[in-house]
Amino acid sequence: MTNREALARIKWRLPGTIAYLSMYVIALIGLYVAWFYAPNPFTQDVIWGIVLGYYCRMLLVTMIGHRCMSHKAFAFKDDRLLVVYMALFSTCVQKDPLWWGYTHRRHHRYSDQVGDPHDSRLGFVWSQWAWFLSGDYDDTDFDKIRDLTEIPGAMTIRKYYLVGPIVLGAVYFLVGWFMHSGEFTNPFHSALYMLSLGFFGSTVLLSNGTSFINSLAHKMGRQKYTDTGDNSRNSWILALLTLGEGFHNNHHHDQNKAWSGEGCQRILDITGQVIWLHDFFGLLKRRVT
Numbered sequence: 198m199t200n201r202e203a204l205a206r207i208k209w210r211l212p213g214t215i216a217y218l219s220m221y222v223i224a225l226i227g228l229y230v231a232w233f234y235a236p237n238p239f240t241q242d243v244i245w246g247i248v249l250g251y252y253c254r255m256l257l258v259t260m261i262g263h264r265c266m267s268h269k270a271f272a273f274k275d276d277r278l279l280v281v282y283m284a285l286f287s288t289c290v291q292k293d294p295l296w297w298g299y300t301h302r303r304h305h306r307y308s309d310q311v312g313d314p315h316d317s318r319l320g321f322v323w324s325q326w327a328w329f330l331s332g333d334y335d336d337t338d339f340d341k342i343r344d345l346t347e348i349p350g351a352m353t354i355r356k357y358y359l360v361g362p363i364v365l366g367a368v369y370f371l372v373g374w375f376m377h378s379g380e381f382t383n384p385f386h387s388a389l390y391m392l393s394l395g396f397f398g399s400t401v402l403l404s405n406g407t408s409f410i411n412s413l414a415h416k417m418g419r420q421k422y423t424d425t426g427d428n429s430r431n432s433w434i435l436a437l438l439t440l441g442e443g444f445h446n447n448h449h450h451d452q453n454k455a456w457s458g459e460g461c462q463r464i465l466d467i468t469g470q471v472i473w474l475h476d477f478f479g480l481l482k483r484r485v486t
């Protein structure tokens with residue numbers, strides 16, 4: 198199927214699509230205002246707001262949504278710590294961790310076949326954006342993820358998954374206000390500026406960085422394990438952008454490992470390193486190797 202055919206078969210979920218595209222528009226307006234009107238367009242707080250907003254939340258996606266919830270590659274001794282991380286995960290604006298885990302398990306069950314939510318054979322546009330903008334994969338079958346729904350607090354976090362982004366947006370707003378981001382004379386303008394570039398800008402980047410694993414990591418790079426029966430690849434560039442998830446062919450080969458990188462690739466597998474640190478401090482049920 199070509200990109201054009203994939204686009205033609207999408208049943209657009211209009212409110213969600215408009216909300217998603219609005220984030221791009223807000224971030225672009227922020228960039229425009231920064232460039233032409235801010236006394237100092239790129240103050241350090243805004244740059245850190247974008248970098249930390251991207252990489253801290255990428256870690257929540259990779260460590261919690263992916264390796265913990267989807268694959269059970271490691272488990273916390275105390276479920277309350279997982280609940281805290283799940284609540285933080287909801288700031289990523291990628292719905293709730295139960296939907297994320299369910300959808301990703303489907304990806305592995307049907308990798309690059311009919312039934313894979315972001316089947317890479319349907320083209321870049323589909324696997325990068327269109328699969329989640331269509332209503333085709335909105336559902337969560339709780340019967341298939343009993344192990345996740347039984348985690349105390351998981352269903353509450355699912356119910357209130359919009360609270361996380363609202364709270365984080367408010368934090369960015371307040372940081373902008375008090376740090377005089379962009380050195381605007383009016384603190385309200387600084388706050389709006391930080392909200393648009395820092396929060397919405399990093400959220401848009403995070404969405405695309407995550408989706409690169411669904412699209413490019415099934416197209417770009419080297420396929421070490423050809424027995425996976427799919428198009429998954431290993432890419433250092435994607436690993437840099439996604440804290441180690443770019444070693445996606447390794448991951449498809451052995452899905453339940455806490456590490457995606459092998460040998461010296463582990464230098465770039467920051468997610469694996471952070472999981473290892475949790476193990477080092479005695480926070481995990483079983484040792485990770």
Ligand SMILES: [Zn+2]
Pocket residue numbers: 263267268301305448452
């Ligand atoms: Zn996976």
Ligand SMILES: [Zn+2]
Pocket residue numbers: 304308410411415429445449
């Ligand atoms: Zn994959």
